[in-house]
Amino acid sequence: xxxxxxxxxxxxxxxxxxxxxxxxxxxxxxxxxxxxxxxxxxxxxxxxxxxxxxxxxxxxxxxxxxxxxxxxxxxxxxxxxxxxxxxxxxxxxxxxxxxxxxxxxxxxxxxxxxxxxxxxxxxxxxxxxxxxxxxxxxxxxxxxxxxxxxxxxxxxxxxxxxxxxxxxxxxxxxxxxxxxxxxxxxxxxxxxxxxxxxxxxxxxxxxxxxxxxxxxxxxxxxxxxxxxxxxxxx
Amino acid sequence: xxxxxxxxxxxxxxxxxxxxxxxxxxxxxxxxxxxxxxxxxxxxxxxxxxxxxxxxxxxxxxxxxxxxxxxxxxxxxxxxxxxxxxxxxxxxxxxxxxxxxxxxxxxxxxxxxxxxxxxxxxxxxxxxxxxxxxxxxxxxxxxxxxxxxxxxxxxxxxxxxxxxxxxxxxxxxxxxxxxxxxxxxxxxxxxxxxxxxxxxxxxxxxxxxxxxxxxxxxxxxxxxxxxxxxxxxx
DNA sequence: CGCCTCTTTGAGCTCAATCAAGGTGTGTGG
DNA sequence: CCACACACCTTGATTGAGCTCAAAGAGGCG
Numbered sequence: 260x261x262x263x264x265x266x267x268x269x270x271x272x273x274x275x276x277x278x279x280x281x282x283x284x285x286x287x288x289x290x291x292x293x294x295x296x297x298x299x300x301x302x303x304x305x306x307x308x309x310x311x312x313x314x315x316x317x318x319x320x321x322x323x324x325x326x327x328x329x330x331x332x333x334x335x336x337x338x339x340x341x342x343x344x345x346x347x348x349x350x351x352x353x354x355x356x357x358x359x360x361x362x363x364x365x366x367x368x369x370x371x372x373x374x375x376x377x378x379x380x381x382x383x384x385x386x387x388x389x390x391x392x393x394x395x396x397x398x399x400x401x402x403x404x405x406x407x408x409x410x411x412x413x414x415x416x417x418x419x420x421x422x423x424x425x426x427x428x429x430x431x432x433x434x435x436x437x438x439x440x441x442x443x444x445x446x447x448x449x450x451x452x453x454x455x456x457x458x459x460x461x462x463x464x465x466x467x468x469x470x471x472x473x474x475x476x477x478x479x480x481x482x483x484x485x486x487x488x489x490x491x492x493x
Numbered sequence: 494x495x496x497x498x499x500x501x502x503x504x505x506x507x508x509x510x511x512x513x514x515x516x517x518x519x520x521x522x523x524x525x526x527x528x529x530x531x532x533x534x535x536x537x538x539x540x541x542x543x544x545x546x547x548x549x550x551x552x553x554x555x556x557x558x559x560x561x562x563x564x565x566x567x568x569x570x571x572x573x574x575x576x577x578x579x580x581x582x583x584x585x586x587x588x589x590x591x592x593x594x595x596x597x598x599x600x601x602x603x604x605x606x607x608x609x610x611x612x613x614x615x616x617x618x619x620x621x622x623x624x625x626x627x628x629x630x631x632x633x634x635x636x637x638x639x640x641x642x643x644x645x646x647x648x649x650x651x652x653x654x655x656x657x658x659x660x661x662x663x664x665x666x667x668x669x670x671x672x673x674x675x676x677x678x679x680x681x682x683x684x685x686x687x688x689x690x691x692x693x694x695x696x697x698x699x700x701x702x703x704x705x706x707x708x709x710x711x712x713x714x715x716x717x718x719x720x721x722x723x724x725x726x727x
Numbered sequence: 728c729g730c731c732t733c734t735t736t737g738a739g740c741t742c743a744a745t746c747a748a749g750g751t752g753t754g755t756g757g
Numbered sequence: 758c759c760a761c762a763c764a765c766c767t768t769g770a771t772t773g774a775g776c777t778c779a780a781a782g783a784g785g786c787g
Contacts, residue, residue: 400637730785737779739778741777750766
């Protein structure tokens with residue numbers, strides 16, 4: 260993990276994120292004062308569960324997976340954070356917080372590491388900003404609820420739903436879209452609460468039928484309507 | 494569903510909730526202006542999913558279950574809201590919101606029904622209050638994440654975890670505690686994503702072993718340590 | 728007394744987990 | 758440049774937890 264101080268160039272980069280639209284440059288500078296940019300390699304953790312939460316993060320590029328351990332020790336992936344996502348903000352306002360999850364880099368990634376003090380002083384005091392963050396959380400909550408609604412559905416539905424939810428952001432569903440985060444079969448399994456083998460059987464079936472195509476860890480949804488259909492089948 | 498205007502007596506009742514500690518009576522009155530008290534009978538919905546979200550609610554007494562429909566039509570229970578819980582607040586700040594879930598009364602219950610306008614005007618403008626609500630949400634999020642962590646655990650673990658999470662609030666885990674919300678086997682099944690029959694098999698096994706005792710829909714945890722143990726077994 | 732909701736038990740079946748074995752591609756050190 | 762490790766993918770065979778289906782009892786209420 261390499262740290263570099265946030266320079267002025269970063270401000271321009273931040274302005275692109277929806278979280279900060281309509282926020283003045285002056286204010287933005289305050290929000291990032293004493294922040295650092297961290298670079299993480301593939302599989303490198305940004306922070307571990309149960310450690311003290313002194314910082315929160317804003318994903319700049321690449322992606323991170325947020326995970327917990329199941330009682331039997333296997334990882335359970337709770338969420339994938341693409342660029343623009345905020346990680347750890349929801350617990351910043353709690354007294355003496357600890358991270359409830361482990362955050363791991365997927366591919367080389369960059370994040371803005373912001374001290375809790377700055378959150379308490381400059382973020383939490385701004386109603387507009389709190390609401391924007393609350394909005395991100397609400398979205399995450401709704402996604403979790405939608406996944407929960409599939410708990411009794413067959414495994415295919417869950418996998419289909421995961422893929423769609425990863426591309427769903429803003430754009431409407433269309434064919435030949437690439438899933439923006441590279442995923443191993445194991446990661447998909449850990450996301451939907453299944454096993455590598457089962458995921459492989461499902462995905463190779465879809466590949467044969469021409470619904471998706473995969474290359475390394477890159478998944479392309481070829482026939483989006485078919486995949487959407489699978490979510491609701493049965 | 495019977496509506497009555499919020500009277501001054503309600504203010505005293507509200508002051509007991511942790512959400513409002515340190516909030517002045519004057520301010521509290523503003524927060525509840527034009528609010529109404531609604532009485533719901535057992536199984537009566539407070540609001541249905543996909544209807545316009547013009548109000549949010551504070552549970553006064555009784556309880557509510559928040560649920561969705563799975564694609565195949567069975568209900569999936571996402572959360573139980575005991576007194577003091579806020580329902581629907583997280584979507585109030587979104588433009589033109591719709592309820593993402595259905596809320597149904599468990600036993601006769603009372604709730605304070607507050608118009609969205611009041612939320613936008615008096616709740617959302619108060620940083621302290623937003624953070625308190627955010628805190629409730631964070632707790633709910635963490636609970637959902639913990640349940641998710643059990644996705645690969647056997648059914649017993651999920652049921653045990655549900656029971657514990659329902660009594661867990663504030664008090665530490667001890668024997669002979671009654672689950673504060675009356676639950677049918679079906680509701681438990683819909684909560685953990687299972688079937689009535691499976692829940693019955695598990696719970697009658699526990700009853701035989703003397704870990705729990707049930708009477709109508711009231712569940713008493715007799716040997717809490719045994720139940721906690723089951724969460725982590727396997 | 729009939730209806731409705733909830734609970735219970737048994738029997739059979741199925742989906743996905745587990746176990747086992749092998750394949751492929753990439754990086755690393757001798 | 759080879760061989761060895763490692764991470765990931767694939768396929769087949771077997772198994773079992775929990776679902777489905779069926780049937781019935783128990784309590785409450787108009």
